[in-house]
Amino acid sequence: MSEVTRAGFVALIGAPNAGKSTLTNRLVGSKISIVTRKVQTTRFPVRGVFVEGNSQVVLVDTPGIFKPRRRLDRAMVASAWGGAEGADAVVHLVDVQSELAVRENRAKAADHRQIEDAQAITEGLKASGHPAILALNKIDGIKRDSLLAVTQSYFDTGAYSEVFMISASQGSGVGDLKARLASLMPEGPWLYPEDQTADLSMRLLAAEITREKIYLRVHDELPYAAAVETTAFEDRPDGSVRIEQNIYVERDSQRSIVLGKGGQTLKWIGQAAREELGEMMDRKVHLFLTVKTDERWAERRDLYGQVGLDFDV
Incomplete structure (x- = not known):
């Protein structure tokens, strides 16, 4: 008799910079989501896949949920809630260090x-009537009494x-969460x-x-005004x-910021991206970058379609 298999979807939702991409990469065991100090780094749902026992879990790393101000913001937030609605389980990741600071x-x-956005998510989850899993992140150095109070x-x-x-980031408690998510998946063939x-x-x-390399290099000078x-x-x-x-x-x-003096900043970005892509694909990568000014790039319908965002929200 063959072993019963399970497969399903888990949506990771949370405020920007709660650590969703870091958790996704940790659960999957390899890098699939970019991670920077910038909030709102993830712009569209990224699906990571991991196997735990006889379960295959498809993680949907959603964009951070926040109060939208422009079309791209609205598309990102709509995408995040959409990912949660179609999932077999939902994990709400909360930055406990920000919570305690407040x-x-x-x-x-x-x-x-961060906490205003987290509270808004809680209200949204409560209204949905489908209880989620709460994951308090960044517990390093936090006293137990403080964690229990937030919980x-x-x-x-x-x-x-x-x-x-x-x-x-450190992996503490992630194994228990991983096992629990695997147990919640419905019976069915792997996807x-x-x-x-x-x-x-x-x-x-x-x-x-x-x-990612652009934001790592020019995170102070460049706002969320770049697309690749x-x-x-x-x-x-x-x-x-x-x-x-x-x-x-x-x-x-x-454009001048991304290029840098004598093109040195762009050269650094290209080299860093080329090296990481080469390691990922295990082959030599020839990468050619061109920096273009387009004040309306965030209004280009085709760019939204490429990453699975809804242009018309």
Whole structure:
């Protein structure tokens, strides 16, 4: 008699910078979501796949849920809630360090925004009538009494069925969460081959890796005004790959920032992206970057379609 298999979807939702991408990468065991100090780094649902026992779990790393101000914001938030609605289980990730900073009156503006967004998510989950799993993240160095107090305040809302205390960056508690998610998946055949860890095309992943390097290098100077599009992805006879990408910014002053003096910043971005892509694909990568100014790139319908966002929200 063959072993019963399970497969299903888990949506990771939370405020920007709660650590969803870090947790996704930790659960999957490889990098599929970009991680930077910038909030709202993830712009569209990224599906990671992991196997635990006889269960295959498809993680949907959603964009952070926040108060939208522009079309791209609205599309990201709609995508996040859409991912939650269609999932077999929902995990709400909360930055417990920001929560405690607010409670102890030592919070920065970013902490207040983080918790306001987290509370709005709690209200949304409560209204849905489907209890979620609460995951308190960034527990490193936090006293147990403080963690229990935060847990109680969230649990009393009635929006959650259970709670896990984890550190996505260090791995603490992630194994228990992983096992629990696997147990919640419905019976059924696996949805992906056993060795597949992501449902993301290499063209799109390549663009995301370059976007990550841009923010890592110019995170202070450049706001959320950059997009990367892979315009060519060509396998070469020698086994290498040629990738051409456009980097879009809204103003000429931002283009100058990305280029850097004598093109040095763009050179660093290209080299860092090329090296990581080469390691991921285990072959030589020829990467060619072009920086273009387009003040209306965030209004281009085709860019939304490429990453699965709804342009018309």
